[in-house]
Amino acid sequence: MRGGSGIRRKRRYKWRRGLAKFLKALPFWLLIGGFILIILGMTVTVFLSAFSTHWFGTVWPAGFTVSWFVKAWSEYNIWLYFKLSLETTLIATIISLLLSVPGAYVFARKDFPLKHVLLGLYQLPFMLPELAYALPVTAIFYKLGLAETFAGLVIVQLLVGIPFSMVILIPFIEALDPRLEMAAQSLGANRLRMFSRIVVPQLIPGITASAINIFIRMFGAFVVILLISGPRMQTLNVMVFSVLSATGSQPQPMLDSLTLSLMLPLLLFTFLSMWVSRWLQRRVGK
């Protein structure tokens, strides 16, 4: 008898502890669930609305059509702006990496006067409001005739690309084993050969990581581009923003189709970057 009640008491105790644990975790799960539901809701409504015939006050759209999406692409020349965004961002990514890999190497390996001051200079763009340097850049570019040109767009992207790739690359180089470089030099390799044969191949994961990171950041760059872009020379997100800020001019499904055209490449790049980083981890792990 006594043993039985003991087990029952134990079981009740266990059950009660389980309930207490559940009640303690409940607010957290409600919070996380609620936040995720809002985010998913926002994403799904953009999708649904972009492909709806009309949608007012009901839970579900009245009907589905692709005509808004097609119309948005033909009327706003989305392909043109998409191509322009892709080209400027890609060129700027390559240029920033070419420029910052040697610099990052020097920062990781060498000591020189004013090192901390210079490192601070590379980080300063993150600490200042973008407008503080974007406005004078715009004024200077208009004076030089660089504003509203392809070259101008590429150059201002470097403002994002160089500091970010430096900050990402330095720890990657610091993690490399310097003995390999010493060995290469002691075996008679000159510095260029050492750099291209020893440092760069080891650095491929770091370069890939920073390329993806700055590409996504530059693709979403906004403030400077908005200031220096003209009606024909602008990136996709600035074009979408100008349509959106002129409120009431377009029906909602049209605006959603535009937004979707901006969202799809971003999603694609994000999945691509996740896939690449996983692939790199596997490769480096081996």
Add this chain to the structure above:
Amino acid sequence: MRANDSDKGRFQKDTLLLLPSLLPLLLIFLYPLIQGLFLTLHKNGASGFTLYNYIQFFKVRNFFNTIPRTLILVIPSSILEMVLAFAMAYHLRGPVRGKGLLNGLIMFPLTLGPLIVAVGMIDFFKPDGWFNLLLIHVGLVSRPLQLLYNFWGTFISLTILGIGFIFSNLVGLMDSIDPSFEQAARSLGANGFQTFVKVFYPLIRSGVWNIFALNVIMQLAVYSSAIIVGNPASSTRVFSVVAFEQAMQYFNYNMAETIAVVMAIVQFICLGVVHYIRKKGYVGSASTFK
């Protein structure tokens, strides 16, 4: 001696490798920044040094009111974001089923950016959108809430993006803390709350305030959500809205840059306050020596 000399020569040559990345930065960042400071000291179109722009900023309501309007939007939302994101990250720390997916979904707004979040909000929070339909159906409100094209529109947008940003940083921070500290506290008889207040929080408070400061910096520059889901004519007339207006509509770069400089000063004051709070307490490593 010889080795020393050649070392010196090499050292100088290697430092030259900095130039490819340094020169562009000097040309498109530092030079314009200095030029910008000079811009603020000239009246638009006139020559000669003057404090006219700064005097105008503090005299004209349209300019000066950007300070309280931005702060009242950014500071409360930043605090709310920190509380919510901290609760989420704290709960999802350690082994939780489906953690990767949940983390990815919470950081998702960061991938989308302010523009897409703003459009998603228009669809989701509009008077006859899913959010209001749900609230009315449950019976929480009798008529739809006006959550767009006013203060709350920008507030919600900032909160959604800020939670994503703070959460993504907190995940890394909390992972860096050795769980054996907490286990030690628990085994010595502290309850969950005590462990959190006396052990866990002191270990990460410095990092938490850093993330808070970074988030405030980012949010003080709010622009696109203030335009698209806010009311840029009155309640969300923040720094960037007025600065862009001066630059793009009136071509008054001098005044626009003055606003940007004031914005930077406000930002540094905020950073100073956060730094002051952060310094009062343990600042140091939270991982064990391995």
